[in-house]
Amino acid sequence: MRKPKIPDAAIKRLPVYLRVLEEFRAAEVPIVSSAELAERTGFSPEQIRKDLAYFGAFGTRGVGYDTALLSRRISRILGLDQGVKAALVGAGNLGHALARYSLSKHKDVRIVAIFDADPAKIGTEIMGVTIRPPSELVEVCRREGVRIGIITVPASEAQACAELLIAGGVEAILNFAPAKLKVPEGVFVQNIDLTIELQSLAYYTSASQSDAEVSRAE
Amino acid sequence: MRKPKIPDAAIKRLPVYLRVLEEFRAAEVPIVSSAELAERTGFSPEQIRKDLAYFGAFGTRGVGYDTALLSRRISRILGLDQGVKAALVGAGNLGHALARYSLSKHKDVRIVAIFDADPAKIGTEIMGVTIRPPSELVEVCRREGVRIGIITVPASEAQACAELLIAGGVEAILNFAPAKLKVPEGVFVQNIDLTIELQSLAYYTSASQSDAEVSRAE
DNA sequence: AATTGTGAAGTTATTCACAGCG
DNA sequence: CGCTGTGAATAACTTCACAATT
Numbered sequence: 001m002r003k004p005k006i007p008d009a010a011i012k013r014l015p016v017y018l019r020v021l022e023e024f025r026a027a028e029v030p031i032v033s034s035a036e037l038a039e040r041t042g043f044s045p046e047q048i049r050k051d052l053a054y055f056g057a058f059g060t061r062g063v064g065y066d067t068a069l070l071s072r073r074i075s076r077i078l079g080l081d082q083g084v085k086a087a088l089v090g091a092g093n094l095g096h097a098l099a100r101y102s103l104s105k106h107k108d109v110r111i112v113a114i115f116d117a118d119p120a121k122i123g124t125e126i127m128g129v130t131i132r133p134p135s136e137l138v139e140v141c142r143r144e145g146v147r148i149g150i151i152t153v154p155a156s157e158a159q160a161c162a163e164l165l166i167a168g169g170v171e172a173i174l175n176f177a178p179a180k181l182k183v184p185e186g187v188f189v190q191n192i193d194l195t196i197e198l199q200s201l202a203y204y205t206s207a208s209q210s211d212a213e214v215s216r217a218e
Numbered sequence: 219m220r221k222p223k224i225p226d227a228a229i230k231r232l233p234v235y236l237r238v239l240e241e242f243r244a245a246e247v248p249i250v251s252s253a254e255l256a257e258r259t260g261f262s263p264e265q266i267r268k269d270l271a272y273f274g275a276f277g278t279r280g281v282g283y284d285t286a287l288l289s290r291r292i293s294r295i296l297g298l299d300q301g302v303k304a305a306l307v308g309a310g311n312l313g314h315a316l317a318r319y320s321l322s323k324h325k326d327v328r329i330v331a332i333f334d335a336d337p338a339k340i341g342t343e344i345m346g347v348t349i350r351p352p353s354e355l356v357e358v359c360r361r362e363g364v365r366i367g368i369i370t371v372p373a374s375e376a377q378a379c380a381e382l383l384i385a386g387g388v389e390a391i392l393n394f395a396p397a398k399l400k401v402p403e404g405v406f407v408q409n410i411d412l413t414i415e416l417q418s419l420a421y422y423t424s425a426s427q428s429d430a431e432v433s434r435a436e
Numbered sequence: 437a438a439t440t441g442t443g444a445a446g447t448t449a450t451t452c453a454c455a456g457c458g
Numbered sequence: 459c460g461c462t463g464t465g466a467a468t469a470a471c472t473t474c475a476c477a478a479t480t
Contacts, residue, residue, distance in 0.1 A: 015417035097315035188422035204406035
């Protein structure tokens with residue numbers, strides 16, 4: 001069997017298409033062209049067509065894409081059609097905010113378990129989900145069929161949390177801790193590091209460019 | 219004035235080097251090789267050398283990099299050495315969490331102003347920073363010399379917030395709202411969209427695709 | 437007539453391989 | 459000898475241009 005090898009960048013765009021398609025669907029627009037999707041997503045029409053073509057031919061030449069059909073197809077490609085269960089580890093400020101945000105907004109990726117080591121938090125609830133001790137993590141994840149882990153603990157705890165999640169059967173991790181996780185082959189890690197985002201943004205500010213220490217010209 | 223052509227991806231790695239260098243410095247390690255930095259950051263030694271070489275020759279052949287010197291140089295390249303001021307717009311769950319996190323952790327990028335339209339929040343404080351109404355945004359950002367804007371408002375408000383920030387002199391925006399911001403040339407926007415992250419992670423889970431190549435973190 | 441789907445060309449980023457230097 | 463710095467090769471991704479299709 002051939003390996004299609006689809007760019008990670010393309011996968012990241014699929015949820016954007018999904019969101020815009022839902023907006024069109026809500027507005028009862030039955031068909032959209034790649035040009036219209038481009039207008040709303042900010043990506044080029046060619047890129048959109050290419051991204052979709054990686055997974056098959058979903059459009060009709062001369063017409064466009066059926067919004068309802070394409071939306072379903074993308075959900076299916078991402079594995080969202082059956083619903084995906086996630087576990088959150090770390091109920092601090094950020095974890096708490098993410099849990100509330102996610103639980104209120106997402107239905108396709110649902111946080112079904114929350115873990116924290118703080119005895120004061122264990123037993124309390126965030127939007128109906130009870131906070132449990134890490135000792136229950138592996139068993140609960142296995143029992144619930146959790147596939148995505150979200151790590152919002154301090155950097156020093158992150159690796160241990162990742163290992164528990166993986167032992168619990170998690171295959172993809174969203175890591176907010178400023179730490180490089182070592183994971184076995186087959187586990188996907190996506191890092192979101194606020195410090196990195198803010199510090200790299202500083203570069204695009206005129207302050208960093210002004211006082212140019214020019215190295216050596218060639 | 220023209221910019222040298224350095225990959226955005228390389229800029230994003232600089233803060234990672236900075237963090238690891240600080241760890242080495244804290245451990246009183248005076249010199250590190252690109253191989254050691256690679257070990258700790260997860261990037262390849264060649265990539266690290268190339269990234270650093272974009273800005274000049276900071277190492278010593280046959281020896282390595284002076285941790286203190288390189289750390290200072292990277293701070294300077296990013297424009298962190300003078301400190302960078304940021305404004306947060308939207309003091310909801312996520313905004314609140316980010317403000318607390320950032321104010322407690324970051325010294326080089328500092329949130330100096332927080333804005334929210336909710337009258338109940340205006341006048342209250344988050345870690346010593348008073349929440350102000352959007353009507354004061356432009357003037358406060360100008361007066362304080364704010365360079366970075368962080369948007370944590372609902373999608374429907376995001377574009378208006380971006381415009382206020384830009385009117386206030388902001389050149390770089392970290393946008394957490396699920397919306398495509400239209401900004402003038404010269405303004406840099408970095409989007410972080412939790413829905414996109416979670417939905418795209420679902421793809422790397424066995425439920426969606428049977429044979430996937432994975433285990434790469436970014 | 438209009439718009440998709442796609443090989444080819446172009447662009448950008450990463451890895452290789454080794455020269456250059458301490 | 460060891461490790462950096464860098465042109466060359468490779469790989470990854472995007473854009474172009476147009477044939478295919480309804």
